[in-house]
Amino acid sequence: MNQLIKVENLQYIYNENMANEFIALHDLNLTIHEGEFVAIIGTNGSGKSTLAKHFNALLLPTSGSCIIDGIETNSSDKLWAIRQKVGMVFQNPDNQIVATLVEEDIAFGPENLGVPSDEIKSRVDNALRAVGMEEYRKHAPHLLSGGQKQRVAIAGALAMQTKCLVLDEPTAMLDPQGRLEVLETVKNLHKRLGITIVYITHFMEEAVEADRVIVMKNGSVLDDGAPRAIFTQVKKLKELGLDVPLAAQVAYQLRKTGIKLPADIITDEELVVALCQSF
Amino acid sequence: MSIILKNATYTYMAKTPFERTAIKDINLEISEGEFVAIIGHTGSGKSTLVQHLNGLLKPNQGMVMVNGVDLHQKGEAAKAAKRRVGMVFQYPEHQLFEETVYADIAFGPKNLGCPEEEVDKRVRRAMEFVHLDFATYQDRSPFQLSGGQMRRVAIAGVVALQPQYLILDEPAAGLDPCGRDDIFTKLIDLHKKTETTIILVSHNMDDVAKMANRLIVMHEGEISLDGPPQEIFKHTEALKAAGVDVPQVTALLNRLKVAGLDIDEHILTVDDAVESIVASLRRKKSC
Ligand SMILES: Nc1ncnc2c1ncn2[C@@H]1O[C@H](COP(=O)(O)OP(=O)(O)OP(=O)(O)O)[C@@H](O)[C@H]1O
Ligand SMILES: Nc1ncnc2c1ncn2[C@@H]1O[C@H](COP(=O)(O)OP(=O)(O)OP(=O)(O)O)[C@@H](O)[C@H]1O
Ligand SMILES: [Mg+2]
Ligand SMILES: [Mg+2]
Numbered sequence: 211m212n213q214l215i216k217v218e219n220l221q222y223i224y225n226e227n228m229a230n231e232f233i234a235l236h237d238l239n240l241t242i243h244e245g246e247f248v249a250i251i252g253t254n255g256s257g258k259s260t261l262a263k264h265f266n267a268l269l270l271p272t273s274g275s276c277i278i279d280g281i282e283t284n285s286s287d288k289l290w291a292i293r294q295k296v297g298m299v300f301q302n303p304d305n306q307i308v309a310t311l312v313e314e315d316i317a318f319g320p321e322n323l324g325v326p327s328d329e330i331k332s333r334v335d336n337a338l339r340a341v342g343m344e345e346y347r348k349h350a351p352h353l354l355s356g357g358q359k360q361r362v363a364i365a366g367a368l369a370m371q372t373k374c375l376v377l378d379e380p381t382a383m384l385d386p387q388g389r390l391e392v393l394e395t396v397k398n399l400h401k402r403l404g405i406t407i408v409y410i411t412h413f414m415e416e417a418v419e420a421d422r423v424i425v426m427k428n429g430s431v432l433d434d435g436a437p438r439a440i441f442t443q444v445k446k447l448k449e450l451g452l453d454v455p456l457a458a459q460v461a462y463q464l465r466k467t468g469i470k471l472p473a474d475i476i477t478d479e480e481l482v483v484a485l486c487q488s489f
Numbered sequence: 490m491s492i493i494l495k496n497a498t499y500t501y502m503a504k505t506p507f508e509r510t511a512i513k514d515i516n517l518e519i520s521e522g523e524f525v526a527i528i529g530h531t532g533s534g535k536s537t538l539v540q541h542l543n544g545l546l547k548p549n550q551g552m553v554m555v556n557g558v559d560l561h562q563k564g565e566a567a568k569a570a571k572r573r574v575g576m577v578f579q580y581p582e583h584q585l586f587e588e589t590v591y592a593d594i595a596f597g598p599k600n601l602g603c604p605e606e607e608v609d610k611r612v613r614r615a616m617e618f619v620h621l622d623f624a625t626y627q628d629r630s631p632f633q634l635s636g637g638q639m640r641r642v643a644i645a646g647v648v649a650l651q652p653q654y655l656i657l658d659e660p661a662a663g664l665d666p667c668g669r670d671d672i673f674t675k676l677i678d679l680h681k682k683t684e685t686t687i688i689l690v691s692h693n694m695d696d697v698a699k700m701a702n703r704l705i706v707m708h709e710g711e712i713s714l715d716g717p718p719q720e721i722f723k724h725t726e727a728l729k730a731a732g733v734d735v736p737q738v739t740a741l742l743n744r745l746k747v748a749g750l751d752i753d754e755h756i757l758t759v760d761d762a763v764e765s766i767v768a769s770l771r772r773k774k775s776c
Contacts, residue, residue: 224633232633253665254637301636301663302580353507356531379636382662383579385531385692386734412637412665415737451667456737456759463763469770478741486748488770 211243212279214295214374214406215265219274222260222429226272234260236429237274244373247400247407249417249437252426253451258410261426262376265408266296279373290323297367301379303359304352312354312362313338313347319370330369337365340403341395357388361395368399374406375399381413393419414441415455418476425450441476457481490521490556492542492574492654492686497551499537511537513710514551519688521653524680526689526697529707530732535690536579538707539656542688543574555654572601575652579659579690581643582632590616590634590642591627597650615645618675620668636663644672648679655679658690673700695736698722698757706731719755738762 222235234257242248250258263269264276267283276283279295300306309315313334320330338344341361346354351362360380367375377396381389393416399405409420417423423440425433427450433440441447441454444462448454454462454476461475461484471484494517500510512534519525519542527535540546541553544560544567553560558570575597578584587593594615598608616623619641626634631642640663647655657676661669677700680687691697697704697718704721706714708731714721721728722735734740742754742762750769756762 230629230633254641254663254668255635259635304580350507353509379663382636383659385529385732386694387732388531412663412669414666448667451665453666456741459759460741460763460766463759464766467763467767469767478744481741482744482748485745485750485766485770 211245213241213277214244214246214279215240215242215408216277217241217261217264217274218277220261220264220271220276221273222257222264222269223272224260234429238430240424240431240434242406242408244406245400245404247397247419247421248409248424249420249422250408250410250424250426251412251414251417251452252432256426257429258426259378260429262298262378262408262410265374265376266298267292268298294323294370295372296374296376297364297370297372299360299363299367299375299377299380301382303356303363303383306363306366307351307359310350311347312343312349312351315351315362316365316369319366323370333369333371334365337368340368340399341365355388356384357391360384360388360392364392364395364399368405372405374408376408376410378410379412380409381411381416389413389416414453417441418455425452438474438476442474490653492519492556493517493554494538494541494548495552495554497541497548497553499541499546499548501537503549511710512541512548515712517705517712517715519654519686521686522684523703524677524687524689524701525703525705526691526701527705527707528691528694528697528733529713531692533707533731534710535707536658537710539576539658539688539690542654542656543576544571545576572650573653574656575647575650575654576656577644577647577658577660579662581640584643584646585631585639588630589627590621590629590631593631593642594645594649597646601650611649611651612645615649618648618679619645620671621645637665637668640664641668651683652685654686654688656688656690659692660689661691661693661696669696676700694734695738698736706733708732718757722755 217240220235220238224232224234252258267289270284278292281288308318316334316337317330320333338347341364343361381392400407411417418437423437441458444454457478458476461471461481465471475481494515497515499512502508529535547561555570555573558566560567585593594612595608598611613623621641644660679685704718705712713731714724714727742752746752746754752765752769756765
């Protein structure tokens with residue numbers, strides 16, 4: 211598989227050489243392949259957003275390198291090329307809206323690139339379809355719900371025809387329904403269009419949906435593996451200030467009382483099935 | 490003493506094509522010492538409602554009273570009444586403005602006229618409240634922090650005011666799991682020790698169900714349910730209509746019940762859930 215994101219010995223220092231200099235990323239190494247769905251978890255300040263901003267060259271390495279689909283991010287003339295490969299979606303749905311109609315909002319990026327207008331139209335159509343928002347194309351984005359706004363923001367990134375989407379806590383401000391909408395949309399884009407997903411979240415039950423979970427701590431990668439490998443380490447994650455999905459927690463506590471349950475339960479479904487077999 | 494909303498209605502962008510009535514004829518009294526959680530679907534009017542409680546928004550119709558004083562009357566009494574109410578906004582970066590974390594948190598108490606020593610004490614206490622190490626963060630710029638760290642500063646700034654009524658709009662959004670639990674534990678503690686009235690807006694049933702002694706469910710600008718958590722969760726239909734989920738624990742227990750375990754599905758905490766599952770498995774084994 212093609213290495214879409216390759217980070218080597220990446221160090222990032224905020225306010226370098228000033229009194230308030232701060233090393234946010236330490237000598238970080240990481241490879242993400244095309245088509246992966248990667249979740250990043252970690253406590254507040256562990257460096258998740260700083261790392262994510264390197265993926266579309268919002269930040270450039272202080273030392274080491276970040277290579278996106280073969281292009282090193284530190285040459286500023288490559289900025290546009292990189293932004294067309296990696297789209298970003300942030301936490302606050304309101305800050306990402308630029309136009310008064312949904313379709314204009316989505317067309318904004320490609321228009322800025324000088325894409326011809328019939329191509330823009332087809333890109334907007336495709337992007338709206340991909341996030342399930344076709345019927346809202348003539349709506350005012352600021353009157354949509356949070357979940358819908360985030361789907362519009364995702365469509366905006368898709369219209370740039372990015373191979374990769376980086377979502378930095380896209381559901382933090384949403385209600386449970388909106389969270390579900392966004393997560394389902396993302397899973398769909400990954401499955402149907404093969405888009406590479408980097409998904410930062412504090413919700414462990416969202417991270418479980420990824421193929422791979424990266425755990426960050428103090429600017430480094432502490433752990434990296436399949437959700438089942440990560441989230442069955444209940445004690446370790448708690449000590450880190452993180453959490454596990456509810457089912458993993460309940461299974462862990464049940465095992466402690468002596469009930470025999472498989473050690474690798476991480477979803478409600480698995481817990482229900484395992485408990486049914488135990489009586 | 491209490492906060493009272495009387496027939497309060499608020500419309501955004503009235504008389505434009507974007508007109509939107511966000512809360513409709515709300516009547517509500519929150520008494521001193523309560524721990525109230527307001528939940529509801531996105532756009533149901535939660536933030537609009539709480540922004541009336543500190544006078545930030547003025548109802549188009551109706552009135553707001555804090556400790557018997559109309560917040561929108563002229564004069565000192567209304568100003569003093571507004572100062573009784575502290576509010577952490579949904580998007581905390583909107584409320585940070587000083588050059589250092591210390592100055593930002595100190596701003597409120599200074600403004601209240603607290604002497605230097607008292608200000609310092611309150612800043613330290615507030616930083617401890619939100620788990621920000623004093624030495625590490627006091628001189629940092631609040632704008633050069635991670636998302637979760639910023640939210641902590643915003644919460645600290647309001648906690649340092651020691652308001653009689655403390656309103657927090659989605660305080661846990663963006664906090665890591667440990668930070669979430671920690672803030673909630675601290676709020677419960679604060680409520681117990683100081684009798685501060687707490688009004689918490691949240692999307693997350695799991696967070697609020699465990700701690701509030703009163704839940705208010707908003708639906709399309711109106712209050713659809715109002716009562717103790719255990720009562721509220723019995724109204725499955727009304728909750729569904731309001732687009733509010735039962736807590737995850739409750740949902741899991743419901744599934745187990747359907748699968749044949751004899752379980753009390755009104756349980757709200759993980760520990761109780763585990764206990765109930767164990768008990769029900771024992772009963773199964775013994776028969
Ligand atoms: N603009 C900045 N200037 C200086 N330091 C910064 C700046 N932005 C972030 N930092 C620091 O860098 C570290 C990493 O921040 P980052 O935003 O990457 O964390 P995060 O993992 O995304 O946290 P959160 O979960 O709170 O969003 C933090 O300790 C933070 O204080
Ligand atoms: N500044 C504004 N201008 C116009 N309409 C607004 C404004 N703020 C809110 N609204 C609208 O008023 C309604 C209620 O919004 P409010 O922010 O109170 O909801 P909420 O329950 O806090 O939602 P959320 O869960 O997303 O925070 C929504 O339909 C919203 O779109
Ligand atoms: Mg972040
Ligand atoms: Mg709100």
